[in-house]
Amino acid sequence: MNYKLIDMDIHGDNRGKLIAIEGTKNIPFDIKRVYYIYDTIPEESRGFHAHKTLEQLIVAIDGACQFVLDDGKTREKVWLNSPNKALYIGKNMWREMKHFSYGCKLMVLASEYYDEKEYIRSYDEFLKEVNA
Numbered sequence: 001m002n003y004k005l006i007d008m009d010i011h012g013d014n015r016g017k018l019i020a021i022e023g024t025k026n027i028p029f030d031i032k033r034v035y036y037i038y039d040t041i042p043e044e045s046r047g048f049h050a051h052k053t054l055e056q057l058i059v060a061i062d063g064a065c066q067f068v069l070d071d072g073k074t075r076e077k078v079w080l081n082s083p084n085k086a087l088y089i090g091k092n093m094w095r096e097m098k099h100f101s102y103g104c105k106l107m108v109l110a111s112e113y114y115d116e117k118e119y120i121r122s123y124d125e126f127l128k129e130v131n132a
């Protein structure tokens with residue numbers, strides 16, 4: 001499975017907590033794009049795609065949600081529920097995001113600019129791609 005959960009170092013003191021993410025230093029790629037997802041609701045799932053080349057790091061800055069991760073052979077479920085837990089997802093991984101808590105905020109760091117051509121949005125096509 002081309003994903004891993006990374007425990008980020010917390011720089012905390014009596015003023016609060018801070019986490020720093022530096023491309024290629026404490027995550028495996030250089031950061032070209034940042035986006036965030038908010039105003040989600042528990043009833044609505046997102047994702048349902050894979051990327052041919054993109055690498056991503058996802059942090060639930062606030063709240064929680066479940067990721068379903070699938071490499072075409074195995075399907076695993078991972079909860080993101082803490083700002084110091086970062087989910088790295090490499091290429092060719094099908095992902096679904098579910099069970100968002102109200103007010104969940106997901107920050108996503110990406111290795112490439114947005115390019116719809118690099119998405120695989122059909123699960124059948126994804127299976128063909130990974131089993132080719």
Ligand code: TYD
Nearest residue numbers: 033035037045046047048049097113114115
């Ligand atoms: P979508 O891929 O459906 O989101 P999710 O993976 O969370 O289900 O993206 C929603 C919309 O936002 C879609 O119209 C594409 C657009 N979008 C961008 O314009 N730039 C981006 O970097 C991303 C990730 C999405």
